[in-house]
Amino acid sequence: MFAYAESVELRLDGAETQVRRPKTGRPGRRAFVSGKRRQNTIKTTTFSDGQGRLLHSGAERPGRMHDRIAVRTEGIAEQFRTRPGVRAKVDSGYLGLA
Template identity: 65%
Template sequence: MRLRTPADVFAYAAAENVTLRIDGTETQVRRPKVHRPGRCAFVSGRKKQNTMKTTTIRDSLGRTLWSGADRPGRMHDQTGMRTEGIAEQLRLHSQMKAEIDEGYRGLANEFPDQVSAPPKKPKEDAQLGEQCGWREMRRRQGMVTDGLLRVGRRR
């Protein structure tokens, strides 16, 4: 079965009761040629390199269900997700559940019953146990979002 659009993915997930994992990935690319319009749009703020971003939706087993269109690295994950219609699909499929990474926190705030995000970082003056707990919860959320079992690997 081919899932060509986010609408197909969400319809499939609703029918099969699948929890989706939504994540953005950055891929380093060569610097665009000189005098090309929009050349600076490819410089990622996080990686400080020329990148392209893609939104990827996986199922609970880590299988890729859909990979969105490539967009310049400077574009925020949240903006890319909205232009690809993922927020609209969550509105249409109110029973859907999704897990996301930190870049989509606005989506978790907008759909608190449907979307779960990793916990926010504790303040600098927080107790050591709270900071360690945050790191562990974030690590587990990352393993779930990536769809990978990282047995024996340190992060």
């Protein structure tokens, strides 16, 4: 995907999807409660091109995980470091990500 990205401007964003509340007693149950939406959610990191076409949808993470941490966990931040010619527009959820 990053080889293709040399010629386009990427847009990177984390999307939250509401899910049913995990069963009582399940380990990590609180991890699904989003601090932003105050609901049980999962978060997916997505890439699109300048025209809004979906290029990549990453792994699903618990809703409590911050966008910036999800990008580091999935190894996407390392891909940007190794390919300095690739640029992406991001929102304020990625502040501090070099």
